[in-house]
Every structure is written in structure tokens, then in C-alpha cells.
Amino acid sequence: MDAKRVETISARVDAAVSSPDSVEDELELSAVRHRPEGLEQLEAQTRFSRKELQILYRGFKNECPSGVVNEETFKDIYSQFFPQGDASTYAHFLFNAFDTDHNGSVSFEDFVMGLSILLRGTIQEKLNWAFNLYDINKDGYITKEEMLDIMKAIYDMMGKCTYPVLKEETPRQHVEVFFQKMDKNKDGVVTIDEFIDCCQNDENIMRSMHLFENVL
């Protein structure tokens, strides 16, 4: 995102001038509001129509009147969809995947760009996005530890009351299966090319990628 206009009230200016006080810091944070770019620009950058963008923004702004989502709110919102388990870890990873410029908050542009890829993107783009999600430290490789973290987070969302009962080593086994499938050269990491190749060859994955196309 280029021209992000972050607007604050004049308290911020005063706060910069006067000595930093914890109270004033709080005031500053709470006064931060974010206004997204114009509708046309977003229309150009994403694959949503005007009406869809309007609907999306209304929902977004309703939940987050300040215009940005910070991680706590994000976790809260996401956890509401999975009441029986603990979705906070996965929400953390998801937040990082959406927060492309890594400034600690998801603005509407981030949100809508992510959604555009997920709902209207090409297979390549979607797979890219998924890879980005799994690659926690964004170094271009998915290691076993990273995958284990992701897997545990996903299984956490299931909660305790599952059938059959979740065992300790289930995530680990799942990671092994994943790596067996994806890691072609058996070097212990999965690169983006290995990942995309392997997924494109897998029918199930291909089919499921189209699952949510009519969501909006």
C-alpha cells in the first residue's frame, strides 16, 4: 500500500512536543484512525466489484470502527467462529499472513487484498498465499518446525472434544505425511516450487482450491 493516510487528532502533535507520558501515548493510540484509499483504486487493485467492496467495507468498519484491526481484535473475531477450540495461535499466523507490510495492524486494504487473492485469485496466487502462511519467518522455506507449529495450531482449533480423540503425536504424524508428499528432494525443507508443483499434481488440493469461490 502506498498512500496510506493515517489521521490522528492534534493530540499527537502535542504529544510529540511534550514529554512522552503513558497517558498521552494511550490517547495517541486510541485516536489513530485509518481511512482507506478511494474506491476506484481498490477496485483497480483487487478483483472485486464496487458493490462487493462496499459490502466488505461496511462489514469491516462495523466490527472495527477505527478502521484497523490489531492482533487482539483479530484473534477475538476469528475465535468466535471456533468456539470449541483455541483458535488464537492459528489466528496469529493468519494475522501475519494478512498483514503484508508487517506494521502490526491489518487495514482494510490488507484485508481486501488478501480476500481478493483467496477468493478471486489464480491457483498460483492462492498457493503462493498458502505458502506464505506456512512460512512463518518468511524466509522462503517451510521447515518441519514451522509446519509443526502450524499443524498444532490447526489441531488446537478442534478443541478437546473430538472423535477419535486427538493424541499428542497426531500433529507430528500429519507433518510427516505432509513432508513426505511435498519434500521432493528430501532436504528437510519445502521450497515454493516444490510446494506449487506438488499441489498442482494433487487432485484433491486442486479441487478444494475452487471451493470457496462463490463466497462473496
Place this chain on the structure above:
Amino acid sequence: MASGVAAWLPFARAAAIGWMPVANCPMPIAPRDNSKRQDELIILNVSGRRFQTWRTTLDRYPDTLLGSSEKDFFYNEESKEYFFDRDPDAFRSILNFYRTGKLHYPRHECISAYDEELTFFGIIPEIIGDCCYEEYKDRKRENLERLQDDQEENKDQKLPNMNFRETMWRAFENPHTSTMALVFYYVTGFFIAISVITNVVETVPCGSTANQKDMPCGERYTVAFFCMDTACVMIFTVEYLLRLFAAPSRYRFMRSVMSIIDVVAILPYYIGLVMTNNEDVSGAFVTLRVFRVFRIFKFSRHSQGLRILGYTLKSCASELGFLLFSLTMAIIIFATVMFYAEKGSSSSKFTSIPASFWYTIVTMTTLGYGDMVPKTIAGKIFGSICSLSGVLVIALPVPVIVSNFSRIYHQNQRADKRRAQKKARLARIRISKSSSANAFIQSKRNGLLNELLELTAKEEDEQKLAKSISLLESQHHHLLQCLEKTTSLPLDSNHHPVFSSLQAHEFVDEQVYEQNCLERALQTYASRSPSISSHDSSEGTCCGRRGKRNTPLPNASLPSSHQGPLQELSAIHIQCGDPPSRTASRSNLNLKTDNSGRINCKGGRITTAIISLPTPPALTPDGDGLHGPPQRRPPPPPSHPPTPSIQTTASSACTNIVKVSAL
């Protein structure tokens, strides 16, 4: 899932793509949203004020009226909007609930009105946000207490079928219900006072006799005081036993505070009777006499203020406990300090720490008797600290107790005031509503006069009389007329009406009806005039029979302000009469037609309930339940022995009343 985040569901579903590469098996098919409507604006017209919102906003809560298809019932085709005939101000908070997910309770709104709105729109009040929930609950509780007070007030009304025991209990609990109860109340109060005064005077020195020095009156006039005491105790015993007998739950009564006080008040006397004048036990006996002073607590039945005080103390138990505890702590601390400070000085009164307790207490409560005074400088310093802190410690919990007392006392005052106002209010409401009942009579009269005028063809007068009666009223009147027509008697084969009456029953108003009844009663049997007196217990409507239809009512100048015991006229209670008139009719079968008009003077009533009549005119009970058009049973032939089987209570009459919602 909170519906507020329903807007984020598309996002959550989209993010599910992140699981896909990890999954090992195919995913289920996604549900198709076939009814894909574009989000549209909905117009909600609430009593003229238009609110607009997105359809999806309302769809967030599908189990409410606005979120479900129930709102289609309110859809107005021509204006393409949903019309609700409700309060627009209250609707604001309801619509905001959909928008923000939080329901707020506006403080200026009446609690029951708000509750009604919530119920109408299908929203449960439990989801009121934390910010407003406390206020809502408080006001709701207040309202409930008020309603309960009113209900308790109604309980005072005499149920006609209370047995002796219940009557007695009611008399004991509410002295103002009957004269006997009042007398009893005052008598017991008087005797309590006498007893207390006796106990007090007993100990006053009465002047010396020749051979003995000053002695208290009790010992001088032993017999007199003993007789007085006996009399009082007898009265108290009788009262206690009567209460015990009348109590609905004897076990609970025996456990109640008042009864314990009663027992404690009279027990010393009996124990004293039993015990002999033994030297050993006479000391204990004297101690027992102290308990006689508890008779003064019996006054709390007579004084509401006293009861409130007791209740306050009970409700402030924790504050009192805190006061006591902190005082004890302070006393011990200061007593110790004072003891050690004064240890040095000679001839000090502070001989031990417990001995210093007395000084500390007297000082902290700022009494300062002066029998124990510190002499050393250190002692004086600590003594002054002690007195200053005493003021603080005592002053802290007292305002809490005071405010509690004030709150409870004022609540009580308000309850009394409400009760007093209620009677006046109900009377005024009755007056205003009875005029609408008389309106029907009036209109009938006008109708009759109109008919007359039609005959005489005086158009101008007709127009004068045809008052602008509203459509609603005219429909209502028509309904009542149909009712009248319905209660016409069946004709027998010879086309003679069975009751030798010619026309349908009609509504007349109370005065005429009572007159009719009176006349009838006087005519037939002087001993029985049940109908009029029995009407106090029955909620009467105006009805009755008259003579010929075409003659104007004999008392044309019926004052419209006259009202009988007409209760709520928003619903006209139409009751069944099991009229004494039947008895009359039996003996009046051969009456002339105009007198026969008196037959079934409760005629306009549909048979729906059995009225409680203290002197049952011995007829088979009329309606058993709700009938439609009343069935007029022919009266049993005179040879039948009267079956006094009419038994009822007003409560059953109440349940059988057909409420015809008037307008």
C-alpha cells in the same frame, strides 16, 4: 457465534484455503447460496418515522421479529415498506441493537413500556449490554415490588369462602379489615402498655409504712400487682393461642420472631407460678422477671416504624458487625497502651488491662465519666489519641446504617402513599369508564327516539338526535344489540313465549335494573331481597328487563354519572346470572306482560359463570363454562324442591367471566 461477526464469515471461509494443502482428503461441497439477493435497503416505518437499514443488518438476528419472516406480516404493499404501529423512540434502541450488536436501555424510558417493546420484537432482555444491564434490573425489581405490593393489597379483600380460621388470621394480620380486629388490636395494645407500666411502677418506692422503711410499690401492694400481672398474662396467652390456632402454618408461626417474643413475654409468669418460694431459686426467679420487659417488643406488631428499625438492623448486620469488630480491636489496643502507660503512676485505677477496657470504651464513645483518668503524661497523650480515634471509628459505619434505614423507611412511606392514592385513582377511572357504558344506553335511547321520530317524520329533530357516533361505537352497540337479540326466549308451539315475555333481553343501566329488582323483590316475597345485596360480590353489568320495547324507559333521565360497581370497562364482563328472578318467575308465571318484563332481570348476561349468592334462590346452576349463545333453561316446575346447589366463590366467577373486549 455472535451475529455481529457474521460479516466476517466470508473472510473466515476464505482463510480456510490455508488448510487445503495440508489436508489429506477431499473437502465437502460448499453450500450454495441460491437466494443470492443483492443487499437492499429496507424501510421500516414506525408510526410515521422512517428508519432505513440494510437487509443484512436485520438478518443478523434471525430469531427476532425483524430478522425473520415474521416481519412480512407487517409489509405494506403500496408503500413498499414495513409498517409497525409502535413507539418510534423505543424502536431506536431496538434498531441500534441490530446495527451494533449491543442492546441499550434508555434511562428515560418506562421499564414496562420498554419490556413490551422488546417482547413485541422478539428480543430477550438478557442481552442488554453491561453498561445498561444493572439499571435495567434495578428498575425492573422496583417495578415488581410495586406490583407485588398492589397484589398484596388486593389480597386484603375478603374472599367469601374463607373459613373461620382464615378469617381470624386475616383479622390478626390486618387490623383494619374488620371492626372486631380493630378492637382486638387496640385492646392488646392497651394491655401491653398496662403491663409495661406496671413493671415500671412496681419498682418505684412507694412511701414508708409505719414499721418498715421505704419499699418499692411492688412489695407493698403485692396482691394488686399480682392481679394486674395475671390479667395481662392471661390476655397475652389467649392472644397467643388464638394466633397459633389461626395461623395457616403453625410451625412457621412458632418459628417467627413475633411469636418468640410473645412466648418470652409470658413465660416468666408461668415459671414463677410453678416455682415455689425457695431461697435458692428465688434469685433466678427474680432474674426471670427481667424478661418481662420484653413485652415492650410486642409493640412492634402495632408500630410499623419499629418493624422497620428491626428490619434495618437486620439488613445492616454486616456494617454493625464491622463496627463491633473494629471497636473491639481499638479497645484492646488502647487498653493495653493505657495500662502500660499508667503502670508507673501510684494509686492508678488502671489495675489491669481488662480494667482499662472500661476507660477505653468510655473515652472512645466520648462519654468521659471521669471515674478513671490517666495521670501520667504518656497516659494523657495516649488518652487523647484514644478519644480522637474513637470518634472516627464510630462515625464510619453509622451513615451506612442511617442511609439503609432511610431507604427502607421511605419505601414504606411510598407504599402507603400508593395504597391511598390507588383507591382514589380507581374510583376516578371507574367514573370515567362507566360513562362509556352508559353511552350505549344513551344511543339506544336515541335510537328509540329516532324510531319515534321516524314515525312522526320530523326530520330536523332526527338529525339533532343522530349524534355523531363514531363507527367503532356504532359497531360495538350493534354487537350488544345482537347480544340482546340473542337472549330472546324461545317460543313454544303455540307461539307463546315460555316465560310469557315478549321481547329480547336488553341492557339497561344499573339504576333501572336495581329498581326492577327491588320492585320484584317487594312484590313476590318480602323476605328475600337477595339480588341487590348479592351484587356486591358479583361484578355486575348493566342489564335487566324492561317492559315493552317501544315505550321509552320509564326513567328517561338516567344520569350518566351513575355508576354501579362497574369495574374495568375496557373489557365488559358479561356474566351469567342465576337470578333470583327465576324463583320470582316461577311464582309469577301468570303475571301480566309488563311485569313479566322483570323476569330474568339479569337477563342480558350470558351464561358463563355462576354468581355467588349468599341466599341461593335454589336453582340449578346455570353455566358450566363458557357457552356461546346462552341457553335459557326453562325453569323447573314449581313442584321441584329447590336445589340450593349454587355454590361459588368469586374466584371461580372470575375465571368464568367472558371478557368482551369492548373496542
